[in-house]
Amino acid sequence: MADESWRLPNSVQQLAANMQEPPSQYLLREQELLGGNLAGAEMPEPVPTIDLGLLSASNDPEEAAKLLSALKTWGFFQISNHGMEASMMDSVMTASREFFHLPLEEKKKCSNLIDGKHFQVEGYGNDQVRTQDQRLDWSDRLHLRVEPEGGRNLAHWPTHPKSFRDNLHEYALKCKRIKSDILRAMAKILKLDEDCLVNQFNSNAPTFARFNHFPPCPRPDLVLGIKPHADFPALTVLLMDKDVAGLQYLRDGTWYNVPAACDHTLLINIGLTMEIMTNGIFRGPMHRVVTNADKERISVAMFYGVDPEQEIGPIAHLLSEEQSAQYRKMKAKDLLVLHHEHYAGGRGPRIADALKI
Ligand SMILES: O=C(O)CCC(=O)C(=O)O
Ligand SMILES: [Fe+2]
Numbered sequence: 001m002a003d004e005s006w007r008l009p010n011s012v013q014q015l016a017a018n019m020q021e022p023p024s025q026y027l028l029r030e031q032e033l034l035g036g037n038l039a040g041a042e043m044p045e046p047v048p049t050i051d052l053g054l055l056s057a058s059n060d061p062e063e064a065a066k067l068l069s070a071l072k073t074w075g076f077f078q079i080s081n082h083g084m085e086a087s088m089m090d091s092v093m094t095a096s097r098e099f100f101h102l103p104l105e106e107k108k109k110c111s112n113l114i115d116g117k118h119f120q121v122e123g124y125g126n127d128q129v130r131t132q133d134q135r136l137d138w139s140d141r142l143h144l145r146v147e148p149e150g151g152r153n154l155a156h157w158p159t160h161p162k163s164f165r166d167n168l169h170e171y172a173l174k175c176k177r178i179k180s181d182i183l184r185a186m187a188k189i190l191k192l193d194e195d196c197l198v199n200q201f202n203s204n205a206p207t208f209a210r211f212n213h214f215p216p217c218p219r220p221d222l223v224l225g226i227k228p229h230a231d232f233p234a235l236t237v238l239l240m241d242k243d244v245a246g247l248q249y250l251r252d253g254t255w256y257n258v259p260a261a262c263d264h265t266l267l268i269n270i271g272l273t274m275e276i277m278t279n280g281i282f283r284g285p286m287h288r289v290v291t292n293a294d295k296e297r298i299s300v301a302m303f304y305g306v307d308p309e310q311e312i313g314p315i316a317h318l319l320s321e322e323q324s325a326q327y328r329k330m331k332a333k334d335l336l337v338l339h340h341e342h343y344a345g346g347r348g349p350r351i352a353d354a355l356k357i
Helices: 012-018 052-058 061-073 086-100 104-110 164-189 272-277 332-344
Strands: 049-051 076-080 123-125 140-147 207-214 224-229 235-240 247-251 254-257 266-270 287-290 297-304
Touching: 012 207, 049 052, 049 061, 052 061, 052 164, 061 076, 061 164, 086 140, 086 164, 086 207, 086 235, 086 297, 104 123, 140 164, 164 207, 164 235, 164 297, 207 224, 224 332, 272 332
Parallel strands: 049 076
Antiparallel strands: 076 266, 123 140, 140 207, 207 297, 224 287, 235 266, 235 297, 247 254, 247 287
């Protein structure tokens, strides 16, 4: 039988513990560096920060204008005054760190490999390796379905640290409210009914939590923590490491560094699903994560998608004779397959452009 061991990536944490040259599957090739380096540029302005409390309570025109401008230029922004206690954010970070610091055998109890070899979306491990020449990410992750609540598969939910499950449950409740506040604010600036975007999410709409762990990497000049991608779901709520930066967004051909989030803000970006629903008025930004030679980094992303059986297409109220539909309609689950094939193959730059009519 053919040797298929390349399909089963190593734990990056274990590779990092050896601190040797990363295996060749992790090293970017000359053409992938595109003549540039991974250092990234400083953003020409501070990360746009929206006071979500003010925006939601009073529809403050200044905050609404900031949101519109952030979505049109960057596709991401930070939110302050979002109603989530700083202590809760710290607890989620601490529980994540404690989980990733457990012995490998303990984490493997939540493995994303069935019988040690068949990949499944949920659980602890690495992204699926689809081809032998795929560049691998210098990160381990834990991926969990959080909503609908009835769809949780607790077999993948860590029991250590003890606080993990309760923390995630509480955190998800708060994030859900934040997500709805943002969707309402976005609907208003698009001059849609206030609940038009919220209503795109029915009771089967999935929310996934993705805990990312980026161990120190001996070759930050040649290895990425997460390769360039745009998020698939409609909206991402990201809790970032307070001390270590690493996230970069692409704008007009330049990769910009997002500073570490030291002030209990949350970072929001929109994804492909939202880009299509808004007919491209807002675009899901390409981003990637670089590695750090000395320090580990942790991030926790909450991904808000629509029902896989739902057809995604531009919202009818945004279309007119002058504004025709720019994207083909497709079921969310079919689009997801295309999305994974596209980014795993390292193809770029944006799958959204390939979906244009
Ligand atoms: O670690 C980060 O800051 C971003 C993670 C990310 O892009 C993702 O999980 O899709
Ligand atoms: Fe992402």
